[in-house]
């Protein structure tokens with residue numbers, strides 16, 4: 001590991017946040033993004049200022065968002081929203097916003113792979129191979145008061161279009177050495193972002209495999225604010241929750257995940273996802289890109305689970 005610690009850039013004071021944890025900020029420089037992912041896996045919350053602009057991705061994401069809006073809304077409404085999804089709820093109902101989200105997921109899936117690869121390459125050497133997940137989360141959170149009572153279009157969109165209660169990603173499908181990239185496309189403000197519970201980091205917590213069970217002390221939440229283009233890095237083991245959106249802006253974030261070293265999966269996890277070795281991309285071995293993550297205890301457990309499922313048990 002050669003990179004400096006993910007401390008504040010150029011001696012600036014850490015940005016204050018509510019709660020006990022400071023949000024560390026770093027600025028990309030001519031040599032890339034000076035972040036130690038080990039520090040992130042130790043529980044640090046790190047904002048890479050202008051990270052999406054640094055890799056030249058923000059304009060493309062906005063352009064695709066404008067196309068998805070144009071496809072889902074009548075002309076007048078689409079023109080009003082344009083690429084600025086923070087206004088979406090003013091001109092679109094929940095069903096239309098759900099359609100934009102679904103369309104954007106398809107449109108951005110291949111590009112998000114490039115984005116993650118570009119970020120991984122811009123990072124300082126981490127002293128470990130980085131494995132990249134195909135997961136992409138398009139998270140468009142309209143103000144709560146504008147979200148309809150919830151018909152079929154909201155089913156399964158918890159954390160993507162409706163708030164997600166406190167959880168740890170590694171309880172279900174995320175490796176324990178995974179780092180989340182929570183990438184702000186529009187502004188993230190107090191009242192529409194994510195809450196983190198740093199005191200609960202890697203503490204044993206009771207949960208139902210999906211969500212924290214009530215009645216456990218988890219400490220005060222840290223409330224994170226980001227500017228468009230900022231990338232928040234946080235460990236997949238962090239306890240976090242969507243803040244029900246009380247602002248008058250729709251919040252628009254895209255998420256990706258990468259693993260520091262060979263993925264390690266918790267034995268009790270309820271799900272599993274592969275991570276790819278990007279060195280094999282574009283080679284004739286590309287179809288083997290997930291083999292290393294399959295050749296783990298977690299990968300084998302998942303293969304057995306799938307085989308048992310096929311056997312009808």
Ligand SMILES: O=C(O)CCC(=O)C(=O)O
Pocket residue numbers: 137139159160163164169180182193194240241242243253255
């Ligand atoms: O964006 C949200 O509100 C939920 C995000 C989340 O849970 C995640 O990225 O793991």
Ligand SMILES: [Fe+2]
Pocket residue numbers: 167168169240
């Ligand atoms: Fe999460």
